[in-house]
Amino acid sequence: MTKQTTWSQRFESALHPAIARFNASIGFDIALIEYDLTGSVAHAKMLARTGIISPEEGEQLVAGLEQIRSEYREGKFNPGVDAEDVHFAVERRLTEIAGDVGKKLHTARSRNDQVGTDTRLYLRDQISHIRTQVREFQSVLLNLAEANVETLIPGYTHLQRAQPLSLAHHLLAYFEMLQRDWTRLGEIYQRVNISPLGSGALAGTTFPIDRHYVAKELQFSGIYGNSLDGVSDRDFAIEFLCAASLIMVHLSRLSEEIILWASQEFSFVTLKDTCSTGSSIMPQKKNPDVPELVRGKTGRVFGHLQAMLVLMKGLPLAYNKDLQEDKEALFDSVKTVQGCLEATTILLREGLEFKRERLAEAVAEDFSNATDVADYLASKGVPFREAYNLVGKVVRTCLAAGKLLKDLSLEEWKELHPAFEDDIYNAIAPTQVVAARNSYGGTGFEQVRQALKNAHERLVAE
Ligand code: ARG
Numbered sequence: 269m270t271k272q273t274t275w276s277q278r279f280e281s282a283l284h285p286a287i288a289r290f291n292a293s294i295g296f297d298i299a300l301i302e303y304d305l306t307g308s309v310a311h312a313k314m315l316a317r318t319g320i321i322s323p324e325e326g327e328q329l330v331a332g333l334e335q336i337r338s339e340y341r342e343g344k345f346n347p348g349v350d351a352e353d354v355h356f357a358v359e360r361r362l363t364e365i366a367g368d369v370g371k372k373l374h375t376a377r378s379r380n381d382q383v384g385t386d387t388r389l390y391l392r393d394q395i396s397h398i399r400t401q402v403r404e405f406q407s408v409l410l411n412l413a414e415a416n417v418e419t420l421i422p423g424y425t426h427l428q429r430a431q432p433l434s435l436a437h438h439l440l441a442y443f444e445m446l447q448r449d450w451t452r453l454g455e456i457y458q459r460v461n462i463s464p465l466g467s468g469a470l471a472g473t474t475f476p477i478d479r480h481y482v483a484k485e486l487q488f489s490g491i492y493g494n495s496l497d498g499v500s501d502r503d504f505a506i507e508f509l510c511a512a513s514l515i516m517v518h519l520s521r522l523s524e525e526i527i528l529w530a531s532q533e534f535s536f537v538t539l540k541d542t543c544s545t546g547s548s549i550m551p552q553k554k555n556p557d558v559p560e561l562v563r564g565k566t567g568r569v570f571g572h573l574q575a576m577l578v579l580m581k582g583l584p585l586a587y588n589k590d591l592q593e594d595k596e597a598l599f600d601s602v603k604t605v606q607g608c609l610e611a612t613t614i615l616l617r618e619g620l621e622f623k624r625e626r627l628a629e630a631v632a633e634d635f636s637n638a639t640d641v642a643d644y645l646a647s648k649g650v651p652f653r654e655a656y657n658l659v660g661k662v663v664r665t666c667l668a669a670g671k672l673l674k675d676l677s678l679e680e681w682k683e684l685h686p687a688f689e690d691d692i693y694n695a696i697a698p699t700q701v702v703a704a705r706n707s708y709g710g711t712g713f714e715q716v717r718q719a720l721k722n723a724h725e726r727l728v729a730e
Pocket of ligand 1: 293297353379380383587589591592593
């Protein structure tokens, strides 16, 4: 049987080995080790500074903790399941290195405020990393948009051809979504960056600790004002999972579009060989695995959010072991979001090419300029609804005759309504149809150029 040595003499026998394995988090919370060491260094310094331990003891603890850091980085620190979790593993090793003084590290601290601190330090770093990745992705979107202001692409509602768009406008819609993600993560960072250390197990501590000093050492911007809340709050993790889920929604929607665009039916993009895969049986296939995987991985992040909400909803104050379950949800979500952002950025930067000729054909071969005919009449004084009904009739006649609007002769137009003049042909040409939507935030080229400028300014402003 595993001899559990960390708990008090209250225990007469060791844990059943299967229960030890069941209970242990070391298999995954080892990922927190650097943060655990950093948190413990700050705690040890505070203990010395406040006179709770002597300055020499403080130095010995810090040196021992830094030695563990080196050992870990060199691959020499690999605690087993008997350590239970990363916190016990570090404390045990510290006592081996520094002797009895190692046993003083946990003075005025509990694993409850310790693990909360570690998780926040970890998440803070990951949020910064994800925000940088979001920025990189946005700059790729922006470059692609800049090169495609006058490239037209069919715009859809209900996945039916609606009105043509500037491709840049379409791409900038994603830029905006990612802009909100970036801002949202920045706001969440503020709430992650609060120190629970010093909350103790749940009620604070009898020692004269200096919570502000530790928080400052760890670059937290504030401390929890209520010890019970400090050890049991996981709102920050849920908020992060919400933000991560929204990033995945955005990536997944773009992925779905790329998958459609790469199909033979749309044929709007070609996937480069570096970012697509083949079939083991059908030699002609080129599959959009990257966007498919991003779309597929979205579900697991949503799942972690749901799991975390359910985890919290019935928990009485304060710490409960259930909270150990927060880590894998966070770790897997972080890994998934980071991986998906990286892959999607590469895909858009160098993995696909828009087929401009095909796109130009696509916008010329449908009735997505029908609104413009109605607008044409409306601008000549015909009430819009009347114009709309008339154009509906024209479309129906054209469909029956196998014609497009541009194929109608001026006589035919005039028969439909005397207000039509020769300039109707220009009004319904795809480029003009797009250019004319010059309302603020619309797809008109002038608006899109303004939007690009605006996006660029926001991208460089931190
Ligand atoms: N491994 C634990 C966790 O992740 C650390 C905190 C344990 N606290 C306790 N009171 N058992 O939640």
